[in-house]
Amino acid sequence: MTTTRPFSKSAIAFAAVGVLGLGLLSPVAADALRAGAGPVAATHPSSLVVRTDAGKVRGDSRTGYDEWLGISYAADPSGANRWKPPQPVAKWSGVRNATAFANRCAQNSGWDPGYEKTITSEDCLALNVYAPDKAKANAPVVVWIHGGGNTGGAGQDTDPRKFVDQTGAVVVTINYRLGALGFLNLPQLQTENKNGPGNYGLLDQQAALRWVHTNISQFGGNPKNVTIAGQSAGASAVCDELASPTAKGLFTHAVIVSGGCSLQTAAAGQTQSATFVKTVGCDTASDVLACLRAKPAAELLAAQKTAGISPSVGGTAFPLNPQTAVQTGNFNRVPVMLGQTNSERGLFTFQNYDYLGTPMTAAVYEQQVRATYGANADKVLAEYPLSAYKTPGEAWTAVQNGSTSYTRRQLFTALSRYVPTYAYEFAENDTPHFTSIYRLQQKSTTARDFPFGGAIHVDDLGYIWDYLGQTLPYDDDQLELSRQMITYWGDFAASGDPNGARTPNWPTYKPATGALMSLKACDTDPASNKAPAACSKVSDGFAAEHDLTFWASLPTS
Structure with a gap:
């Protein structure tokens, strides 16, 4: 059962430490400056065919709004890409249909409608864009991070049509890796890449925000006016992104709905992960990662039922517990609505x-x-x-x-x-x-x-x-x-x-x-x-x- 741990009253009194105040650019912003690239000025799409940086997509027209569903923002994270930071999606020629949701990310069954059976798909890093059909250029953008305890849910759970119709905003809903596939934290993974262990799912969210930064203008949205919002585990993810140096500049406002601000320590994450590795039967393998990457998703999900994995602090992307970050002012300072x-x-x-x-x-x-x-x-x-x-x-x-x-x-x-x-x-x-x-x-x-x-x-x-x-x-x-x-x-x-x-x-x-x-x-x-x-x-x-x-x-x- 989820329990709450109040902030230390003495910790709240810590003086602010302004590491994020040094003006460090996120990798996205830095890469854009080096390449001379950046988002194009926003215009409302004149047709349902829209060009993204990877290729053209064709959406659907609905009553009062247009939608583009299942757009890949990162490569398939299965196979050799398991437990690696999100990789760039391959470019395509021609026009891809964006008229159906992508796979939900792998997860065990639950009581929510549509989740009655175990889902084993891993090729799931996709997002959905909804824009009012009479949108003006440079519309505000809301990126929604779904909840589900970091083990369930998908972007498609949220249908924002009434929000889009009433506000004129562009809404983006996203999928991200969950459970052990999203948050495993092992020393062997740290050796492969110092960023990723303990927080692949959170890095997926940043990759989606980078996609928005680069492409949302083509859908009528303003990349300089992006609100990240989430509920429950998604709300906690919003706070994680507030505390992440590599998310700096990717959003301008934040909404935290029924969520807290805390990541477990890397040590706690590694203890959880070691138990998971033993449960799945890879603890005695000569190459633990090769053993894990060869396991079917169904076996990993079965092990998760008794050996759960939660996100943890780690790498340059998540160097601080968000609880410490907000107590000390060491976070991306944007207006916040929460409750x-x-x-x-x-x-x-x-x-x-x-x-x-x-x-x-x-x-x-x-x-x-x-x-x-x-x-x-x-x-x-x-x-x-x-x-x-x-x-x-x-x-x-x-x-x-x-x-x-x-x-x-x-x-x-x-x-x-x-x-x-x-x-x-x-x-x-x-x-x-x-x-x-x-x-x-x-x-x-x-x-x-x-x-x-x-x-x-x-x-x-x-x-x-x-x-x-x-x-x-x-x-x-x-x-x-x-x-x-x-x-x-x-x-x-x-x-x-x-x-x-x-x-x-x-x-x-x-x-x-x-x-x-x-x-x-x-x-x-x-x-x-x-x-x-x-x-x-x-x-x-x-x-x-x-x-x-x-x-x-x-x-x-």
Whole structure:
């Protein structure tokens, strides 16, 4: 189960160290200067055939927008390219169809629609471009990094048509390597290439951003106005890219949706990877890498089920833990919009217990608290006694919501010291839950009756774009909230400031007040003849809602 570890309060007080302030160019920018190359001035494409730096692609016309799907931004990373930084895609002649999604990257099955079976494809490094059919030249660009715990998901999970139509922005969704194929960290790999071990999937994201820098003008987008955004693991990836020297200059704004800022150490990554190598049966091979590269993807995915791999610090691309980077100001300083749902952890209580048919018991509750909070466990158990909740699961959700929210507030605070920071909480408690849970609730009493405790992890995504191929049954007030949220996001993508006409003012985050934007719909009585509306407003209740005074009182190591 994913757990949260609050920032050290003493670490947040470290003085800023301005390594990134030296003006070092990313490899992309440096190569472009040396070659005298650069993005062409943006124009809206006059046809569905668009020239990229590797060759021409033909897209499709939809109602109100055009799309180009499955465009390769890097070479096939299988075979000899396994566990190597992304390689350049081979140029082609003629016109390639870009009318169907590329393969999803290799991953085990899951509960999301479309992921019922294991996916073993590795030739997956592709992206999708969506542009309004009446776009003006130099439109803002949003590059979306999908979530999925760094082990699942794909760019095609996100359908941004309503966002594109309302904002006029160009949206790019991407695939990147996942799990062991994306994040293996071994000394042998370090010998091959100092960049890559522990973070191939993150390097894939940078390769996609370089593709955008070079090519997006041909689709009507402005390469000098690129917002990177992501949710969950994708949000953490955004923070990783904020901390990466080699991502400098590739984006101008960042959106972090329900994610943190932390990479495990290289040593921890190598320990994980050694266990994986043993599980897959290559630990005694004379050439470990040759053994691993000869294994079918299905065997690697099977080993991943019991020996998971997470991203880790490493190389010149990711030299610092992003947590340290944001605490010290040692990151790519761009405006940031970030936030969470008001019951982030309700989903995980359900997923890890009730969904599996094993609801949390009182004994398991105490075990989890002690395992997660260590020396502070007795204080946590006293603050969140089982007698105050209907079930142990609800107590656990409350505990995890509190500690997660405390960590998020520390992130708000750390970023706000250096860049304009716009914090929010999605607080629409009556929302239909995101697609996978919504589908489960149609056939499962357990899912229907489970006390999620409010808006859960992923619930906010459907208000920005259609997620996982389904439009949810929002009421009219919620549709107004959706329009408002898209407006905020669109304004932020255009200028780095979510404020604009006809939306409540959203101030930058100030630690002294702790106020943030609370995003919610109204509850308009249909008989009142009043128009449906959003009821978002600036709120200073975040700390009280999540018991942050208690969490701040706990000693940290």
